[in-house]
Amino acid sequence: MKVVVSGYGSTGDNVPLLALADGLNRAGHHAILVADEQAGPAAERLGIDFLVLAGSVKRLLAEDSRGWRETVGSGRLSSRALSEMSSFHRSEWLTTIADAARDADVVASSVLGLHQAGSVAQDLGIPLVGIQLQPTLETSEYPPPASGLRRLPRVLNRPLGRLLVRAGDLVISRGVNRDRRAAGRGRLRIDWDAMPILMAWSPVLVPAAPDWTHADATITGAWTPPPDPDWRPPPGLEAFLADGEPPVFVGFGSVSGFDGLPALRDAVLAGLAGRRVVLSSGWAGLESGGLPADVFPVDHVPYDWLFPRCSLVIHHCGAGTTHQGARAGVPTVPVPFALDQPFWAERLRLLGVAPEPLNPRRPDAGAVRAAVAWASQPGARRRAAEVGRRMAEEPDAVAAAIRVLERVAG
Known part of the structure; x- marks a missing residue:
């Protein structure tokens, strides 16, 4: 047909x-x-x-x-x-x-x-x-x-x-x-x-x-295409991942047109001070200059490759990113902006793999620290792994x- x-x-x-x-x-x-x-x-x-x-x-x-x-x-x-x-x-x-x-x-x-x-x-x-x-x-x-x-x-x-x-x-x-x-x-x-x-x-x-x-x-x-066999990690990323504890992923995907993104990025990175971070530029082209040595900037990296190598993921909760994080078996710290993103943030919270979402319009490093602490608890990690296992068996x-x-x- x-x-x-x-x-x-x-x-x-x-x-x-x-x-x-x-x-x-x-x-x-x-x-x-x-x-x-x-x-x-x-x-x-x-x-x-x-x-x-x-x-x-x-x-x-x-x-x-x-x-x-x-x-x-x-x-x-x-x-x-x-x-x-x-x-x-x-x-x-x-x-x-x-x-x-x-x-x-x-x-x-x-x-x-x-x-x-x-x-x-x-x-x-x-x-x-x-x-x-x-x-x-x-x-x-x-x-x-x-x-x-x-x-x-x-x-x-x-x-x-x-x-x-x-x-x-x-x-x-x-x-x-x-x-x-x-x-x-x-x-x-x-x-x-x-x-x-x-x-x-x-x-x-x-x-x-x-x-x-x-x-x-x-x-x-969820429908997922086969991976690109010709894709290779950007220079230095594999070495960064191997050089310490699994990092925290931070990215807001296709979110753009939001004037508060630079302040949000700064608050999230301040709340993650002392942790290793992979920072995705996304469609908004988040500025990657002047970053600390423990923050590695990336452009496009397939999430199905990257997320299992992270300790937790901080993102906007678009449908695709939500599924990738859940399938990877890692907790999420949601930062939903609009439309269906708050819905997906709530689904993750109800499953016990995410805390209450952060408000992108009120960037607060202290709120980031508290949310990351919640997502780093053994119980959250255990529940996230179970969700990932169940999704893998679909x-x-x-x-x-x-x-x-x-x-x-x-």
Whole structure:
């Protein structure tokens, strides 16, 4: 079967899509990946047919999006961000996905770009499959991840989840329908309650909620592509790792557009004084000059290689980084900024592998020391190792997703 795998986002959003497309090809199918330009080099290495969605997400987050700056600055999804995403290269994405879907049997898309994928699938008369990297189905178990909230009174969780889903659908559908009218096509019709959904996360971190009512939703596990056999550690990193106790990893991934990052970095490093640290520059390009000798700066290092060599990890709790830290079996000190990051921080806390998260808007070296002390306790380390063991025993997540796609495609 021919499958279009589409979605827009940062590295943590691209990696699962790459893994699914690679798995489909290895299983004898034909996958076409439609994603942000950042996925291009990995797609080429894996031999995946690839089309670029217009608009660099790295540039968008760092420079172009006032809505994202408002969101990451406040920790709450701004209405401006939602409005921006409803019009961001909407027509170009529709054309690109349509080009990829010629003769396709099914289109599978993550949240950003799902309406355009649904429009293409509707016109071609082929199935649409949703891809979720964090839960969006309504539940009373926890607040909707997009809300940026870790906890709410239980009675409010489900209504807020319903509100956010309906609001997002309304705003984005309006723009897609405008394009469809201009092309002489009927209104977009997506049956959200019946659309098959692939949930690409570990059930150890988020099990199925008992009050989900969706007819066809499958938690497959997290999708991870094979490692790059040609990757080598940057000069000096292996020697640094071997020259003392396992270090603490510090990095904030794709977080950018947040003016407080330099002060946050300084507070975290002050709180880690006397400890060995691997500091990742991330998309924000954290300044690496003038660092102490026990802090080793890195650019890109695969987390599945690095995290098992660390004593604990301090990060923003994006979905991908959260899974890598948990799978490595090491405790986390969460520093969530916005959107689903507080949700993942709370999941780790509930598992006993992370303390209460640090507030990136109130950098405090003392709070860092206290959180690191908590994460360094034998109990936290023991629980983290157990979570890592359980995740390692999960069945093949990509294979589970492919079985669903094969069933849907018929």
